[in-house]
Amino acid sequence: MDNLIRRLQMYSRNLEHLVEERTSLYKAERDRADRLNFMLLPGPVVRSLKEKGCVEPELFEEVTVYFSDIVGFTTLCHYSTPMEVVDMLNDIYKNFDSILDHHDVYKVETIGDAYMVASGLPRCNGNRHAVDIAHMALDILAFVGTFQLQHLPGIPLWIRIGGALRSPPYDP
Template identity: 55%
Template sequence: METEELGLTEVLQKIKMPSDIPFRPSVDIPPKLTDMYKLMKQCWSEIPNQRPTFPTIVNELKSMAGKFGDSGNLLDNLLRRMELYANNLEKLVDEKTQELKEEKKRSEELLYQILPRSVAERLKRGLRIEPEAYDCVTIYFSDICGFTTISARSQPMEVVDLLNDLYSCFDSILGEFDVYKVETIGDAYMVASGLPQRNGNRHAQEIARTSLALLKAIDTFQIRHLPDEKLRLRIGLHSGKL
């Protein structure tokens, strides 16, 4: 009735506006529907904790069913619709929760690619990251020999595929050693050992073993659009204070 008198826009505006007396529809209630009206008003409460849950609503409606006589079929239909709505709502919540978990997992994986896991975990917990000094670590650098020439013979997406395939291959190898991939810039690949987790004097050995494994992998690596082209890797290692 309020919609017909005030118009839809005005009704929506009144519902949204905060007020000591929330805007609610006026309803003509037959005497035998008084209990249902009370239940309906509880569902309108501005305070979420004061609203009845779906199981409570269903139970109360079922307890009212005997009072309606011929209207019982209408109430049964209403109950079925409510149960269907509740089930659909639960399914929707489960789906959205699963989507949220998957999105959170993707975000965490991206964060772990950018930052060391220990640093990322502290940031997620809202903790401060204190600067650290390392007495000695070993750094690995490499680039692709003749990469500029190869790029000149390739389409942009072919270059992207080449780097993605190559460094995906390298990334899979790093898990076998106590090293941390710092970053990739173009065809440059940087790996460190001895940080962020200290490993005593093993950092040079770990980087050396990693270098040999990557050299072995490059021998069998094949470029998709240049299958006859063999890649060569230029590697540099350095140990020192950081």
């Protein structure tokens, strides 16, 4: 009987250890998923998804959206290896992201050489959204004017910039 009790106690300790190990792995994976979600989505959206399982749509009355792309990107890619293209975009967008940190803007998305930023969401900022985007765009232009392509020295980098403004109608 003592032998059976001892074996059951060992089995119980092994199960406890296994549960602790699996719990630790689960928490690490959950934390990794949370970090990824916060990188991809606005904080309030991630929190709502975690708490409620859904996100209520929101209307933002005053927003400015910035778009840019690289002039001649296809031609640059023609003279670049795939890794050089990845390194080039990574270098450019890391610098763009650093510029964004100094402005009240939110990076919405990058697709290839297209870069999209908004101001006035996910947090309303009154009537400053257009000014915030304009200042950010000027800082990005200043950066682009000094940027050197590592694998194509002497070739200037040019970008196209456009935007869209959404404000309520003017009512005097």
